[in-house]
Amino acid sequence: MNRSELIAQIKSKQSFLCVGLDTDINKIPEFLLDSEDPIFEFNRQIIDATHDLCVAYKPNTAFYESRGAAGWESLAKTWEYLPNDCFSIADAKRGDIGNTSEMYAKAFFNEKSGGMSFDSITVAPYMGSDSVKPFLGFKDKWVILLALTSNNGSKDFQFLSNDDGYLFEAVIERSCEWGNHENMMYVVGATRGEAFVSIRKHAPNHFLLVPGVGAQGGSLQDVCKYGMNSDCGLLVNSSRSIIYASSGKDFAEKARVEALKIQQEMAVELNKIGF
């Protein structure tokens, strides 16, 4: 999915919600454990219940890998089930030397090779340009680079600074030379509203993938106030507060209720930029 198609979806659905499919076998409703593939079955019902309220889905690969090859199959089936009008994100946080990152790109972008073709993948920046560039050569595919994450550990290195600014600012500045706002986004945690101001200086046009609203305590209104641009420019992720809204038979229904609440708040924000 390219940039203008993504923006069209945001306008049409009045939403910039991304639903995080962090599907944990120990947290899904017990009655699903009898299905052939409980992880996929959970995802399928969540997708059916929410796809008109969100513009993106983001399975985090860790939850699938933790179940070995079977989990990897659940991930491929989930990818295959995702509707075409939703942007798909493999939240994999990969990154390696050039020839190895090419292999990761094959895994997530090349259906013939790895059985999946996500629209985008999250990438860790520590290894620099050649760890990122192999993902940028695919038409209408995206790198979503970690810039400022929502966790406590983000303080350890991302805020190290010198006269040129913080490390997360250097990541954005330098990586803007490798790609552009048509093939790169940045991960920016919602728990740091004030940081959006500086990030928007370096990357005014890029989309930002924003985790940390909901369970982690970030405010949607702050994120929009400081981070939204005239194309919206935001994908706000919510995982646990939607997919685990209920642990009963009504889990999908309750997930829809939560997603709808967020979508309605998002419509208000989109209205402010004339969407």
Added chain:
Amino acid sequence: MNRSELIAQIKSKQSFLCVGLDTDINKIPEFLLDSEDPIFEFNRQIIDATHDLCVAYKPNTAFYESRGAAGWESLAKTWEYLPNDCFSIADAKRGDIGNTSEMYAKAFFNEKSGGMSFDSITVAPYMGSDSVKPFLGFKDKWVILLALTSNNGSKDFQFLSNDDGYLFEAVIERSCEWGNHENMMYVVGATRGEAFVSIRKHAPNHFLLVPGVGAQGGSLQDVCKYGMNSDCGLLVNSSRSIIYASSGKDFAEKARVEALKIQQEMAVELNKIGF
């Protein structure tokens, strides 16, 4: 495998060689493509031919993921086949927020869950303490944290500096508070011999996993001169120059010849520290 067992293996085999299993379906000998699982069959023969000459094996997960669930199965079979006297490294370069890193730990350290139980995993430091700590709670398991990598892109961020030094030095300094030399190692590229001096100031007792000797141009003698400590303290990795030494029927035999050359050079270096 714990630290003293690893050191005992190094002494006994007169080697600190790690063989990188970067097994690419497009590079293995053609005659193997008829086997049921060509990737595993290649690895099996490489392991049979080299296990008495090396102390560690390091499959890089990218090469397996690029083949989807089938590749993940080849990885699990490879792990299962590794001899007990070899240290196993999942070169996965993972890292995510705490509850998600726990899932990655399950994938690679918990056989019941993910079907594998490697001795160690490589981890990317960008997300900080809570992305690393979940891997440290397993008995006799190790985190191998990226510090200074061997690729060109390492210049982009790892050498950013302030009054306290370079970013890669901050990574080592800070992470020494999360673990110790019994459960952490660092990745330090062989292409930067001079950097070992500074790294040994911060981490005198830690083992270092050193890629970049061979195909990438690093010198074994320089690595030993600047990086070896009284317990050896080094695992030097070689991937392509060993496993792709021949593309014919004699690939395993030729891999052994290459591994033997390196082992013999290593024995000379080990002799200098009385091993």
